[in-house]
Amino acid sequence: MSVSWFKYAAPMNFYPLAGKLIPVFWILAIGLTGFGLYWGFFQTPDVLSDQKQYYRIIFVHVAVSWMAMWLYGMMVFWGLVGLVFNTRLSFMMAQATSITGALMAFVALVSGAVWGKVSWGTWWDWDPRLTMMLILMFLYIGYIALHSAIDNSRRADQASAVLSLVGLAVVPIIYYSVNCPNPNECNSLHQESSFKGVESNILLGMLVTALGFWMYSFATILMRVRTIILERDINTKWVSKL
Amino acid sequence: MSLTVSNLQCTRGDRQLFSGLNLQLNPKQLLFLEGQNGSGKTTLIRTLCSLFIADKGEILWQGQPIKEHLEAYHRALFYLGHLNAIKGDLTTLENLRFNHTMSEQQSSDDELLDALERIGLFGYEDFPTRQLSQGQKRRVALARLLVNKSPLWILDEPFVALDIAAVELLQHIISQHIETGGMAILTTHQAVPLTKGKIQHLNLDDYAAESGMESYV
Amino acid sequence: MSLTVSNLQCTRGDRQLFSGLNLQLNPKQLLFLEGQNGSGKTTLIRTLCSLFIADKGEILWQGQPIKEHLEAYHRALFYLGHLNAIKGDLTTLENLRFNHTMSEQQSSDDELLDALERIGLFGYEDFPTRQLSQGQKRRVALARLLVNKSPLWILDEPFVALDIAAVELLQHIISQHIETGGMAILTTHQAVPLTKGKIQHLNLDDYAAESGMESYV
Amino acid sequence: MFNTFWMILKRDLKLALRRRSEVFTVLFFFIIVVSLFPLGVGFNEAMLQQIAPGVAWIAALLSSMLALERLFANDYVDGTLEQMLLTPQPLSMLVLAKMTAHWLLTGLPLILVAPVVGILYHLAPQTVITLMFMLLLGTPILSMIGAIGAALTLGLRGGGVLISLLILPLYIPVLIYGSSAITESTLQSGNIEPHIMLLSAFLLLSLIFSPWATASALKISLE
Amino acid sequence: MFNTFWMILKRDLKLALRRRSEVFTVLFFFIIVVSLFPLGVGFNEAMLQQIAPGVAWIAALLSSMLALERLFANDYVDGTLEQMLLTPQPLSMLVLAKMTAHWLLTGLPLILVAPVVGILYHLAPQTVITLMFMLLLGTPILSMIGAIGAALTLGLRGGGVLISLLILPLYIPVLIYGSSAITESTLQSGNIEPHIMLLSAFLLLSLIFSPWATASALKISLE
Ligand code: HEM
Ligand SMILES: Nc1ncnc2c1ncn2[C@@H]1O[C@H](COP(=O)(O)OP(=O)(O)OP(=O)(O)O)[C@@H](O)[C@H]1O
Ligand SMILES: Nc1ncnc2c1ncn2[C@@H]1O[C@H](COP(=O)(O)OP(=O)(O)OP(=O)(O)O)[C@@H](O)[C@H]1O
Ligand SMILES: [Mg+2]
């Protein structure tokens, strides 16, 4: 088993495998997202507390926000694997993840802003959750900027992996400080669970959509990894044979 | 005490520079690295100093891979590349003293002053080095050789910018180092006769990769 | 067409480098500037290019003070110093084209490509120059000589970092320039035989100020 | 003459675009600085609206200034600048081309991103438009005055911080009129025409004098 | 070991003091930025008092950051850094020494000059003392986190602005607690102990991890 894992750590072997996986993830992504959105739009109540139809943005918004956070973790994970095992492929995964992640953060901000505009009448509010998402996007941008500023790909990979690790170490502190700028007023770290009181079929819609976005992320990340592999190995024999 | 390199292969960008390179350097030996511009001399030298990582191959110092015994290897190594590693705001003497002490070698200020005088910087001890000419800056960097006790010297084009007298002096210094049991690796495009000790030549053009783009002259 | 320098005196910091320096350069003549490290060759060259201002003395181009006819003088001048004046992010060809066009000379891209090939950079036309070796960078800078039509070349240590083949080529280029009626001023510490045209030597050590600190070797 | 201008401008833009990241860096620096303020001063909406013009302008000054350091420095260390001095081209054309490139790369993007400030600081659309217009008038001044400072500090150690000392005080008129115009525009009886006139006059003045001053400063620094 | 630390620290301080101007530049940058704000946002005393902590901290972040670019860059371009890598000295000692020098040259002076902020923004003496104390706790964190960014961006074009993209978001906790502590201290019932605890914990954390992270970053950048 472990043998085959290491086999696929080589870009040369991973490339065709990814090629085969991508359609699978696309199908799953379209299916799940489609079902989730269908569920969300047609199987849920028209009014949620004082919100009107607008609240249906939640199905995209929440899924995208979750993805933005999870993908950051995934990016750090791949970077760490790359630093420890010195595998090029993990770094490529990290790089591909960063772009999808930044995109997710951006869409989260935009969908949130649109939502805010229609429900609160303001595009933006300095609410801890929103602020945190903005900072998360800055962290992604820093990662991407550093990676693209270095031409030596090995250095670019390692340097941005270190940056993401440092980021991961500081993120909890940022999170705490943003949520609780004045520690005197914070009784505990835990906020009210946002799931509380959400109707279960709304939750179902959200979860299925989120799963669909996971699949979408996998598909785009794999596609991006394939182009990265091609760019980097352009001069090798196996690529010229393609 | 010996430096052994086996089956080394280096790539810059996406060009393979050389592969299958072997060499063995023993005390009292001097190695001349040769090759046309862009053949990879600087890259090889930096690889030997652990400043650049090779794709393949091993570098052994006293039979042990340098990667795993970096500290010991660095203690035995003196490297000087294209850059002089001197601070324009410090004086000649301060520069020498700092660089020398950092490599964990002790010399009194008198010895250092003496070295500066021998290398032709008498009267410049208290000059900030930014006020020196190209060749004088190079001399400040090279003055370390006069007080250095490391067995292995790796020098990348050490003769550049030096005038004729200084080139001769440096030749003499290197010869003496070899004679007293040291080893040295040099690159240079200038023809410099070095007569003492056993001299090896390694021409990187011979190790150039067959495939891929090549440099023409 | 001639360059005349009379009674030039230069000071760096508070050291007088040389004084009472006279020289006359006519077409088909080559001037070798000599002198030990720190004798003031670079300073003299920069003074001749109007990049450094002398304490005393005059520099005349075609009988007229260069200070007052800077534009005409600059049109006639090609200078290359220690720095290569190339941008690491531009390709070899882009660098050559930009520098060449800035000096108001026109050449087609074919001529430029041809120059690059002759100087030994065939296959590197589209390389960003930051990825070149020391000697290759120098070659990019020197490629301008192959397409340059200025009568007066002033080169500060042009042979540095070049390999043997390139040094020969450059010698050939300079000889040809002299032969076809050009003038050149060079400094170099390497012994390079240049056989064509009339060769003058000027040793700056002879003009060193008597008083004040001197450098010893 | 104009040939030189185009050549240098084209080269500078090409160099910047070779590292696409660089253009975005200045932009994101601006956005990050703007979004740090609420974290530092609190989220009171009325207060944020009140400080927004000042904050936006100060962030603009700083972003413009940060990129200044490299305006001539890169060309200086690699010898390009001394080569340019030795060409028959007039130095003020060179300088003008470099200023233009600097503005296109650091001034223009700020104008385009100004609506973000509007969102973060709850500004009315009308105010955002005024902000953008004032930035359009003011940022070229920043580039032009900044170039003088960059030329004067060329090759000095600690250039970056030093420039800011020389230049920030000179930026004050732009800061004052730039931000007071925006505050004014939020008032019912607001009339920002005088602000526009003053900034335009300042712009014209710098357009006339700064290439010349920068060229002299360059000559001094290069000797 | 400690020898290395002292040697590098001494050298860095000596280098800085050879150009005395450099120490003052960072200081004046801080003062200028702080004094630009009232010009941009208006002179309402209550508002100035309210924004003072945030402004002081943001000016501190920026000053600290501006000097960061040169933390390793000078040693990098002249080859000193690669020489240091080839000495038997542990890299983390080098890094620690450089961080210390950076703090002594850019953090400490800010603390000493903090009373100026107090005067410009009409702060009570008690508030100024809190500000100074918080700066004392917070500025070393800035130097330490900043060093990681400086090491990562070593030798990259546009290093200065790039560092800010990487580092400014990481400075946020310092900014938030640093300024909210000061606001808190102006309240009757204010209790800044938790702020101090949190910043101290952060300081400790960076003291443990940042030399190590910076050393790895340096190794990566130098290869
Ligand atoms: C720019 C604007 C916005 C951003 C960046 C944003 C960001 C986020 C993020 C990051 C989450 C996931 C957080 C978590 O799971 O803990 C989230 C979830 C959510 N957001 Fe937003 N949001 C924005 C606007 C809004 C608005 C205007 C509303 C409501 C009117 C809203 C309501 C919610 C709800 C109900 C959830 C899901 C519940 C949950 O946390 O599981 N958001 N948003
Ligand atoms: N910036 C400066 N300030 C003060 N003195 C300087 C400065 N630069 C150079 N000098 C002094 O001027 C003298 C001449 O320097 P210059 O560079 O002209 O010498 P050179 O003949 O070109 O030497 P080399 O052969 O080493 O290149 C040197 O002795 C040097 O000490
Ligand atoms: N940063 C880089 N990225 C990609 N390729 C590079 C880089 N630096 C150098 N190279 C390439 O590596 C090759 C070897 O360079 P190196 O500097 O080792 O040559 P060298 O033998 O020292 O040449 P020289 O005699 O000119 O100093 C060159 O052909 C060059 O194009
Ligand atoms: Mg070399």
Ligand SMILES: [Mg+2]
């Ligand atoms: Mg010289």
